[in-house]
Amino acid sequence: xxxxxxxxxxxHEAAKFIYSCYVxxxxxxxxxxxxxxxxxxxxxQSGTYTHKEFEVKHGAKMAWRNSNRCIGRLxxxxxxxxxxxxxxTVEEAFDKLAHHIRYATNEGxxxxxxxxxxxxxxxxxxxxxxxHQLIRYAGYEQDSSVIGDSTSIELTKMCExxxxxxxxxxxxxxxxxxxxxxKLPKLFDVPKELIKEVPIIHPELxxxxxxxxKWYAVPxxxxxxxxxxxxxxxxxxxxxxxxxxxxxxxxxxxxxxYNMLPSVAKLMGLNTKSSRSLWIDKALVELNIAxxxxxxxxxxxxxxxxxxxxxxKVFEKKERECGRQVTGNWTWxxxxxxxxxxxxxxxxxxxxxxxxxxxxQKDPE
Ligand code: ARG
Numbered sequence: 557x558x559x560x561x562x563x564x565x566x567x568h569e570a571a572k573f574i575y576s577c578y579v580x581x582x583x584x585x586x587x588x589x590x591x592x593x594x595x596x597x598x599x600x601q602s603g604t605y606t607h608k609e610f611e612v613k614h615g616a617k618m619a620w621r622n623s624n625r626c627i628g629r630l631x632x633x634x635x636x637x638x639x640x641x642x643x644x645t646v647e648e649a650f651d652k653l654a655h656h657i658r659y660a661t662n663e664g665x666x667x668x669x670x671x672x673x674x675x676x677x678x679x680x681x682x683x684x685x686x687x688h689q690l691i692r693y694a695g696y697e698q699d700s701s702v703i704g705d706s707t708s709i710e711l712t713k714m715c716e717x718x719x720x721x722x723x724x725x726x727x728x729x730x731x732x733x734x735x736x737x738x739k740l741p742k743l744f745d746v747p748k749e750l751i752k753e754v755p756i757i758h759p760e761l762x763x764x765x766x767x768x769x770k771w772y773a774v775p776x777x778x779x780x781x782x783x784x785x786x787x788x789x790x791x792x793x794x795x796x797x798x799x800x801x802x803x804x805x806x807x808x809x810x811x812x813x814y815n816m817l818p819s820v821a822k823l824m825g826l827n828t829k830s831s832r833s834l835w836i837d838k839a840l841v842e843l844n845i846a847x848x849x850x851x852x853x854x855x856x857x858x859x860x861x862x863x864x865x866x867x868x869k870v871f872e873k874k875e876r877e878c879g880r881q882v883t884g885n886w887t888w889x890x891x892x893x894x895x896x897x898x899x900x901x902x903x904x905x906x907x908x909x910x911x912x913x914x915x916x917q918k919d920p921e
Contacts, residue, residue, distance in 0.1 A: 563599050569786030570595045573912065577614050604677060607787060613637040614726075615784030616623060616670050616792070621875075625888035627665045627864045627900070628796050630871035631668060635794075636660075639670040646734040647675065649683055650744040655733060657690055657750045660795050666857035670794035672782065680789045684920035686711060686733035686741055690776040691751055692795055694728040704728060706812055718743055726814070727753075727770060733914060736919050754854040756808070758846040763823040769816060771803045771847075781917040790917060797857040799864045804844035805892040810888050813873040816843065844893055859884065861891035865898035883908045 559567055578588045598605040607615065612634040636659070640652045652671055658879045662668040674682040688711070697706035702709065704726045713724065715731055720743050722728035729751055735741035752773035758764035774882030778793035808814045817839045821828050824842060826835035851858035859867070868889070873883045895901045 559596075559600060563603060564914055566604070566786040566877075567596055567599050569776060570599070570779045572610075573615065573785030577611060577618070581610070581614060585716050590890045593748045594689060598846060604675075604787070607784065609639050610641050612641070612672055613783065615912045616672060616782060616794075619782055619784065619796070620668075620670075622883065622903075622913045624883050624885040624907055624909070625645045625859075625866045626796075627799065627889050627891070628859070629654045630867040630874070631796070633667055636667055636669045639668065640671050643673055644682065644736075645743075646683070646736050646739075646742045647810070649734050649755060653685075653690060653734075653744075654747065654750060655774065655898050656793060656795075657746065659777065661750070661752050664773060664854060664856040666774055666797040668794075668796045670782075670792055672788075673791040676788040676790055680737050681920065682737055683791045684735045684793055685793065686714065686729060686735065686776045688733065690778050690795075691746060691774065692730055693726070693772075694722045694730050696722070696724055705807075705814070712840065718819070729772070737878070741920070752856065754850050754856055756850045757853065759849045761824065761842060764820065764842075764846050767816065767819055767823075769808055769814070771798075771807065773798075773851075773854075775802070777914075779919075780914040780918070782912070782914055784912040792914075794914075797859065798851070799859050799861055799891070800844055800847045800851070801861050801893045804847035808847075809840060809843060826850070838902060840893060860907075862898065864893065865900055869899055881906070881908075883910055 574591050574595065574745055575588055578591070580697060595605045608722045616637045617635045618633050620626070620635055621629055623629060624780035629898065638652070643649050643652060656669055656671045660667050693705040694712040695702055695704040696712060703724055705754060708730060711730060712800055715733065718741065729746055731743040732744045733741045733743055739847055753770050756764065756771070774795050775798055776793050776795040782789040782792040806813065810817045817836055820839040821835045822844050824839060826838055827833040828835050846861055848858065872882050885907045886905045889900050889905065891898060
């Protein structure tokens with residue numbers, strides 16, 4: 557029997573995945589052969605194949621391990637995987653997403669978690685999420701300025717078109733926008749009690765509290781596609797926990813995000829007239845100290861960038877010992893604060909794409 561080009565490619569991807577997955581799980585050579593044969597027949601008959609639950613679970617972990625932008629990969633094996641491929645309705649999906657948020661948040665003791673929904677089948681995505689993260693703040697354009705998170709402006713407009721109304725604060729959590737194939741997307745408010753947030757305070761600079769900054773506890777990326785053995789899962793939200801700089805050196809600091817450095821510098825009494833006073837750098841450091849301190853005080857898991865880099869070094873060593881090449885995207889791996897103080901800065905990484913992996917994908921139609 558000859559498979560068509562597409563089916564042949566899928567079979568090739570599947571076989572590659574099964575071999576590496578089964579070897580890692582120490583399953584026998586006979587089992588590999590049998591499973592690959594079975595998959596070949598399924599593809600021949602239906603054009604696709606269905607993962608066993610343990611294949612989804614290990615495949616998702618491998619995808620994390622292969623994520624070139626992620627500095628936190630040492631913990632790839634600890635990923636909790638919820639297999640929700642049977643879900644067909646947006647209402648049920650919302651239940652599962654609420655469960656994901658509650659489980660992952662764990663009152664601050666964050667658990668790395670992924671929930672895998674139904675795969676693409678014959679080009680159709682049964683379910684899709686429009687949100688970039690399950691919890692993220694809205695952004696509103698106002699004349700020349702922005703209230704809230706500028707990265708959310710488009711999605712916020714869409715939510716408003718679908719009838720949602722935010723309070724227009726800088727920290728309105730967007731509703732979940734879930735879509736069933738062929739239908740209009742539906743909005744679901746995330747219950748307040750599920751959203752853990754951390755007010756930003758500073759151990760010495762007490763005035764920082766007056767800026768009324770805060771951030772949410774858990775970053776749950778929800779718009780990427782998970783590819784395991786050629787099977788594409790377009791809805792598979794996943795989370796780890798934050799590295800402090802993501803919030804302190806980017807979300808709250810970037811001039812086109814919350815742009816808080818001028819306000820921090822002001823309360824520190826710095827000379828913001830001359831860049832040579834390094835007021836930006838000083839304010840950045842204090843804002844990042846504030847983020848680390850605040851999450852600690854709130855009992856919410858978060859890692860500093862020096863510790864994260866050390867953990868990444870252990871990951872590199874472990875991978876070498878397992879005979880696997882570590883791929884990485886240097887531009888993403890280096891922290892935005894004091895990058896040259898980490899070992900990552902001083903060596904090259906090959907940005908080769910290995911599967912299973914997570915991929916960016918187009919917004920749903
Ligand atoms: N950088 C993104 C943010 O600030 C989150 C990306 C995922 N981060 C993580 N630590 N898992 O919201």
